[in-house]
Amino acid sequence: MTNYIEPAPIKDKENPLESMMSRFDRAAELLGISDEMYHILKAPRKQVTVGLPITMDNGKIKVFEGYRVIHSTILGPSKGGIRFDPGVHIDEVRALAAWMTWKCAVVDIPYGGAKGGIACNPREMSAGEMERLMRAYTLSMLDVFGPDKDIPAPDMGTGPREMAWLMDEYSKANGMTVHAVVTGKPLVLGGSVGRTEATGRGVTVTALAAMEKMRLNPYRASAAVQGFGNVGSYAALLLHERGVTVQAISDVTGAYYNPRGIDIEAAIAYRTKNKGLLEGFGDAEKITNEELLFLPVDVLVPAAKEDVITDENAANIQAKLIVEGANGPTSASADDIINEKGIMVVPDILANAGGVTVSYFEWVQNRIGYKWNLERINRRSDRILKDAFEKVYLTSQEYNVSMRLAAYIVAIDKVAKTYEFRGGF
């Protein structure tokens, strides 16, 4: 047994991050990695906590706590978003950082995993307060961030605007413009074309790859997509463009079902005019978000939030294929039920890795000082996702395990083998 201090447990018991770690444990066991290697891969490399005193608009100073956790740099510089949310906690950031390590490894991009966060409420903060907080956080993380060290990106509560401030503050401190220190930037500031739709596109590419294995003709297949935000709406649109009949879509206002198929372009146009919501969308029967999960469709795409498929409702799912657009939509307790029903699952760390893949392309373009066009971005990201799908599929056959466990096996094997070559102390 290695002399290893177990980090404090994550707060809730039934949370998606614990689910992720329990699958990691199963995959590590199947792969037969040594106890030492297990602990090397599980423990984060670096955890930084900073106090950020910010002058608020009312003149008072408020101190925020900010975190950055580097889980692994074995495959390359660490990559991961920055979350601004009142519920941010170091345990959660630590688990999300590990999640990034497996996601990057499964799609074979040369990055380790990291995550950052600040406990704050962006909905209650002015643009000025957000800017001061982001700049203060960046300055505190000057020796952590770097294009060859650790490359942040947006996550919940942050977007291109915050990434622009980060890039600017980092550049000022270094006396030169450093585009490649962060991804998810506005297009004019070195962002990449294709990033907005990249995650939904990857969901579609991996869904089609799975349908091919299952001999499901997209032109005869039906789908239900839960969530109609960035991931869900692009996944629905691209599946629809590839011939799949998308029978149901949903958002926080409920689900909309039409067995003859939903006109996705019309739904996007409706949402845009209707303050971003589908409420009142016509030509469809209104059902609940849970009923959507049980529809008699071929493909189910949960692309809204975590933990929607659980041991309590998994038995009612009729879909033959689940493609996880969201992070952690299936709780670990539902895995066995889904496997016993013979449902194929394209797991989150593979299905939604299109986003981090195009973020990687943004960094590559920044480093070579050149811009690729959309055609090149799409062609290259489709190839990466198809190859990753194929590798996970073959691994699932080789080990006779689910696609989910196979994805973890691929990721853990890659990181462990790289570590063995690099060596420790």
Ligand code: NAD
């Ligand atoms: P988003 O905020 O753009 O959209 C979320 C959608 O889900 C909205 O339509 C919202 O109305 C809906 N929703 C919220 N709560 C719901 C509920 N209780 N029931 C049904 N629908 C609900 O978010 P997004 O960027 O599309 O992210 C969705 C999921 O995909 C998240 O789990 C996110 O972590 C994951 N993800 C996103 C990306 C990305 O590039 N955006 C990459 C990887 C993973």
